[in-house]
Amino acid sequence: MGTLAVPQSGTVYVDTNTIIYTVEEIQPYAGLLQALWIAARNRSITVTSCEIALLETLVKPLREEKKHLERRYRRFLTLTYEVQLVPIDRKVIEKAARLRADCGIKTPDALHAATALESGSELFITNDPAFRRGPGLPVAVLDDLLPT
Numbered sequence: 001m002g003t004l005a006v007p008q009s010g011t012v013y014v015d016t017n018t019i020i021y022t023v024e025e026i027q028p029y030a031g032l033l034q035a036l037w038i039a040a041r042n043r044s045i046t047v048t049s050c051e052i053a054l055l056e057t058l059v060k061p062l063r064e065e066k067k068h069l070e071r072r073y074r075r076f077l078t079l080t081y082e083v084q085l086v087p088i089d090r091k092v093i094e095k096a097a098r099l100r101a102d103c104g105i106k107t108p109d110a111l112h113a114a115t116a117l118e119s120g121s122e123l124f125i126t127n128d129p130a131f132r133r134g135p136g137l138p139v140a141v142l143d144d145l146l147p148t
C-alpha cells in the first residue's frame with residue numbers, strides 16, 4: 001500500500017468520501033488517511049471541506065435512522081477542529097458554474113472543487129478521479145495508493 005503525501009503546512013481539502021472513510025473507519029482508506037488526521041491534530045495543516053459535505057454525509061444516517069452515526073458526523077464536521085467547513089458563497093457558486101460548464105463536473109463535485117480552489121488548497125483528497133478534470137486542482141485519488 002502506498003502512502004498519502006500530506007503537505008507540511010497549508011490547507012488540505014477533503015471531499016465527502018474522505019470524511020465517510022474516516023468517520024465510519026472504512027479500510028483500507030481510513031488507514032491511508034491517518035497521516036492527514038495526525039497533521040490536522042498537530043495543527044501543522046488546516047483541513048477544509050465545503051458545507052455540502054454535511055448534507056452529503058447526513059443522508060444515509062437519516063434515511064436509515066442511525067442516530068449514533070448521524071451524531072458522529074455532526075460532531076466531526078461541526079464540533080472538532082480537525083475539519084473546518086467553508087461556507088458556500090457567491091464566488092464559489094460562480095466558480096462551480098464555470099467548472100460545470102467547462103469540465104462537465106456534477107454540481108456537488110463542482111462545489112467541492114470550487115471551494116478547494118478558492119481556499120487555495122495545497123492538496124485535494126478524494127477517491128473520485130473525475131476531480132482530475134478540474135484545472136489547477138492538486139488531486140490525490142486514494143485508490144491510486146492501493147496495490148494493484
